[in-house]
Amino acid sequence: MESLSTKETTSKDCNGKSVFENVVRAPDVPVYAVMVAYSKDPSPLKLNLGIGVYRTEDGKPHVLNVVRRAEKLLLDDKSATKEYLPITGMAEFNKLSAQLVFGADSPAIKENRVTTVQCLAGCGSLRTGADFLAKHYHQHTVYLSQPTYGNHPNFFLAAGLTLKTYRYYDPTTRGLDFQGMLEDLGSAPSGAIVLFQSCSHNPTGVDPNLEQWEQIRQLMRSKGLLPFFDNAYQGIVSGSLDMDAQSVRMFVTDGGECLVAQSYSKIMGLYGERVGALSIVCKTADVASRVESQLKLVIRPMYSNPPIHGAAIVTAILKDREMFDEWTVELKAMVNRIIDLRKQLYDALCDRGTPGDWSHIVKQVGMYAFSGLNAEQVGFITKEYHIYMSSDGRINMAGLSAKTVPYLADAIYSAVTRIL
Amino acid sequence: MACRRFVNQQVQIRSGARFMSSWWQSVEPAPKDPILGVTEAFLADPSPEKVNVGVGAYRDDNGKPVVLECVREAERRIAGNLNMEYLPMGGSVKMVEETLKLAYGENSEFIKDKRIAAVQALSGTGACRLFADFQKRFRPDSQIFIPVPTWSNHHNIWRDAQVPQRTYHYYHPESKGLDFAALMDDIKNAPNGSFFLLHACAHNPTGVDPSEEQWREISHQFKAKGHFAFFDMAYQGFASGDPNRDAKSIRIFLQDGHHIGISQSYAKNMGLYGQRVGCLSVLCEDEKQAVAVKSQLQQIARPMYSNPPVHGALIVSTILGDPELKKLWLQEVKVMADRIIGMRTMLRENLEKLGSPLSWKHITDQHTAYCKQIGMFCYSGMTPEQVDRLTKEFHIYMTRNGRISMAGVTTGNVGYLANAINEVTKPA
Numbered sequence: 071m072e073s074l075s076t077k078e079t080t081s082k083d084c085n086g087k088s089v090f091e092n093v094v095r096a097p098d099v100p101v102y103a104v105m106v107a108y109s110k111d112p113s114p115l116k117l118n119l120g121i122g123v124y125r126t127e128d129g130k131p132h133v134l135n136v137v138r139r140a141e142k143l144l145l146d147d148k149s150a151t152k153e154y155l156p157i158t159g160m161a162e163f164n165k166l167s168a169q170l171v172f173g174a175d176s177p178a179i180k181e182n183r184v185t186t187v188q189c190l191a192g193c194g195s196l197r198t199g200a201d202f203l204a205k206h207y208h209q210h211t212v213y214l215s216q217p218t219y220g221n222h223p224n225f226f227l228a229a230g231l232t233l234k235t236y237r238y239y240d241p242t243t244r245g246l247d248f249q250g251m252l253e254d255l256g257s258a259p260s261g262a263i264v265l266f267q268s269c270s271h272n273p274t275g276v277d278p279n280l281e282q283w284e285q286i287r288q289l290m291r292s293k294g295l296l297p298f299f300d301n302a303y304q305g306i307v308s309g310s311l312d313m314d315a316q317s318v319r320m321f322v323t324d325g326g327e328c329l330v331a332q333s334y335s336k337i338m339g340l341y342g343e344r345v346g347a348l349s350i351v352c353k354t355a356d357v358a359s360r361v362e363s364q365l366k367l368v369i370r371p372m373y374s375n376p377p378i379h380g381a382a383i384v385t386a387i388l389k390d391r392e393m394f395d396e397w398t399v400e401l402k403a404m405v406n407r408i409i410d411l412r413k414q415l416y417d418a419l420c421d422r423g424t425p426g427d428w429s430h431i432v433k434q435v436g437m438y439a440f441s442g443l444n445a446e447q448v449g450f451i452t453k454e455y456h457i458y459m460s461s462d463g464r465i466n467m468a469g470l471s472a473k474t475v476p477y478l479a480d481a482i483y484s485a486v487t488r489i490l
Numbered sequence: 491m492a493c494r495r496f497v498n499q500q501v502q503i504r505s506g507a508r509f510m511s512s513w514w515q516s517v518e519p520a521p522k523d524p525i526l527g528v529t530e531a532f533l534a535d536p537s538p539e540k541v542n543v544g545v546g547a548y549r550d551d552n553g554k555p556v557v558l559e560c561v562r563e564a565e566r567r568i569a570g571n572l573n574m575e576y577l578p579m580g581g582s583v584k585m586v587e588e589t590l591k592l593a594y595g596e597n598s599e600f601i602k603d604k605r606i607a608a609v610q611a612l613s614g615t616g617a618c619r620l621f622a623d624f625q626k627r628f629r630p631d632s633q634i635f636i637p638v639p640t641w642s643n644h645h646n647i648w649r650d651a652q653v654p655q656r657t658y659h660y661y662h663p664e665s666k667g668l669d670f671a672a673l674m675d676d677i678k679n680a681p682n683g684s685f686f687l688l689h690a691c692a693h694n695p696t697g698v699d700p701s702e703e704q705w706r707e708i709s710h711q712f713k714a715k716g717h718f719a720f721f722d723m724a725y726q727g728f729a730s731g732d733p734n735r736d737a738k739s740i741r742i743f744l745q746d747g748h749h750i751g752i753s754q755s756y757a758k759n760m761g762l763y764g765q766r767v768g769c770l771s772v773l774c775e776d777e778k779q780a781v782a783v784k785s786q787l788q789q790i791a792r793p794m795y796s797n798p799p800v801h802g803a804l805i806v807s808t809i810l811g812d813p814e815l816k817k818l819w820l821q822e823v824k825v826m827a828d829r830i831i832g833m834r835t836m837l838r839e840n841l842e843k844l845g846s847p848l849s850w851k852h853i854t855d856q857h858t859a860y861c862k863q864i865g866m867f868c869y870s871g872m873t874p875e876q877v878d879r880l881t882k883e884f885h886i887y888m889t890r891n892g893r894i895s896m897a898g899v900t901t902g903n904v905g906y907l908a909n910a911i912n913e914v915t916k917p918a
Binding site for chain 2: 088089090091092093094095096099102121123131132133137138141142144145150151152153154155156157190191193194197206207221224225227228327335339340341342343344350352353354357359360361363364366367368370371372373374375376377378379380
């Protein structure tokens with residue numbers, strides 16, 4: 071075993087300076103910085119309400135039973151190999167994923183008008199879609215909701231697209247600024263891309279209702295705007311996979327085109343496996359086929375083909391009636407726990423006579439509550455109570471439990487009475 | 491239910507929607523990937539005699555894909571025990587640590603001094619792409635010198651990263667070996683401080699590697715010109731059966747003080763193809779710079795996929811972190827490498843026995859005593875037309891550049907393959 075002498079290792083005069091001398095340290099991703107701070111905090115009272123992962127009532131990471139079952143099936147299948155998947159991923163996975171979001175009886179699927187490619191969770195799906203649009207779509211402006219998931223701008227910027235925002239959250243009502251949204255989309259240039267979150271809006275927890283979605287749809291179609299859905303929480307709002315996909319399905323049933331990024335990170339607890347899919351609904355089967363061929367050219371120079379494991383787990387679950395049902399039961403349990411926690415938190419805040427209207431805690435839906443706390447109040451809560459959340463006041467409801475709700479309520483009460 | 495009313499309603503209401511033609515009307519069908527398209531065609535072929543020597547995935551002597559025993563054991567340990575939480579943006583720390591040891595040396599001073607910026611990547615493709623994007627961002631005026639020929643996806647990667655490409659001489663068709671003189675000329679004539687893509691071992695698609703002495707000369711010339719060496723090492727252990735030996739080129743460059751970049755992949759040497767496990771590393775001046783570079787690599791990964799997949803990384807770290815499993819892995823890698831070396835010998839012997847008038851020495855060695863073809867691939871020297879005949883008449887599938895994936899050759903099909911090659915290459 072060769073080892074390098076001291077002289078050789080310190081010989082930097084070989085090439086002089088590094089060619090990457092000019093590289094400065096990148097700023098931390100805000101939500102990860104929160105995580106790091108949390109992990110370094112020695113306080114036994116600390117509470118992690120930052121990053122969007124589901125936790126059990128004991129505050130532990132949650133692997134679904136049905137996922138463990140699927141894993142075991144895969145492990146026991148001696149015939150399974152680790153061969154490369156096709157560039158577009160696992161065919162059965164793609165088919166089942168499309169059915170999941172569009173509905174098994176979707177005419178678009180029956181007519182072969184949908185191309186679905188396996189991607190690296192929602193992030194990978196968004197980036198692949200963004201790169202495809204940058205190459206093949208005539209309009210390079212993307213509208214994002216104000217606010218939106220922190221990483222959304224990055225996918226489209228990396229693809230070379232231009233960003234604009236549309237009004238979405240109304241801080242005074244802590245609900246949807248529907249008029250503002252319609253106005254901004256109404257003044258978008260024809261053909262502009264509009265990114266929607268199909269449900270469980272991150273970070274606000276505010277979703278349009280179905281009437282509002284219908285109005286949005288009509289506006290989108292009359293202006294020829296292109297919808298791109300981020301579908302990362304299907305099932306986590308209502309517990310019903312079909313209900314939570316209604317917004318997307320409206321835009322397919324009308325015969326128009328759209329893009330959909332799907333993620334199994336939260337809905338199946340597969341976070342680190344990076345499982346997702348990008349679907350592009352096209353006018354005709356021929357177009358869908360050509361689009362798929364071009365998606366391959368985007369994917370191949372990025373990572374060649376997607377990882378097997380997560381997709382194999384998803385497929386095992388979706389294709390087996392019994393396992394699928396078990397999954398929906400576990401999903402419903404997760405959702406019920408979150409809904410219950412919202413009520414608990416609301417009650418706790420009211421019980422303490424916390425100033426202000428806290429009804430948004432129970433009106434907002436999905437994983438997150440947009441508390442309405444400002445950055446100063448959030449900082450206070452972190453410092454004094456060792457409770458960690460995003461600086462925009464977003465709370466991961468799934469990080470709470472019956473035990474910790476009172477503590478959070480105390481902290482919020484304290485913050486809003488001490489800091490205005 | 492309210493929702494159903496709305497769904498039904500807008501099926502009828504076509505008003506307000508502008509039903510123009512598809513947004514994608516002008517999208518052209520893309521050409522099939524030259525390598526992956528081969529396997530697609532192979533799978534579609536109903537002939538019982540078909541042989542796939544196209545894509546570079548290892549097959550055992552029965553032509554079957556192999557899952558290594560060490561991998562099976564690792565998966566047994568992982569399943570049911572670990573959660574699936576997000577990895578950090580830079581991937582599994584443990585996996586990266588073990589991976590750097592393989593490339594830089596078990597006791598590498600660079601690892602101890604924390605001078606290496608390294609992140610988990612999506613196999614070799616992902617590692618190359620991260621580097622290409624990084625190169626574009628921080629050395630926007632640079633270009634990449636790529637050997638002729640190379641793995642076709644290299645061109646796609648640097649093109650999509652928008653880094654201009656130049657080529658350098660590599661393969662010598664007449665000798666089916668290395669065009670060393672022209673290679674050295676290209677290194678000398680490139681502008682100072684150019685970026686070069688080098689295959690660390692088992693060059694894809696030719697199988698032609700520089701000798702140790704030639705690597706030293708290349709390194710020396712790189713020093714004189716201040717060039718940057720980026721190594722794509724996708725076959726460590728797989729070429730000779732000995733990972734340290736296969737990393738020789740890299741070790742030479744490190745000894746000579748170069749600050750290199752490396753793409754590593756576990757696709758072949760651990761049989762983890764579809765798990766997409768790899769690593770990108772960049773050797774920096776000091777720890778501070780390594781921290782900076784790593785943070786920037788993560789910034790590139792974030793809008794691509796946020797964080798890399800966990801399963802394959804767990805397999806790697808479980809194996810390499812356990813001395814017994816690591817030992818088993820090294821044995822299994824040697825078995826694979828030996829089988830391929832054995833098939834090379836058999837193919838050459840069969841061709842020579844058939845009385846082929848051409849020289850097939852390059853399959854196993856080169857009579858100029860410098861280089862021999864090694865690794866998974868053999869550049870047969872066949873023309874695209876001859877390859878087409880192999881496919882049409884004999885149902886043998888390979889890429890049209892005449893590259894044979896030796897891993898697809900078995901004792902069962904080597905005779906058939908040799909015969910077919912002889913048929914299409916013999917003088918008319």
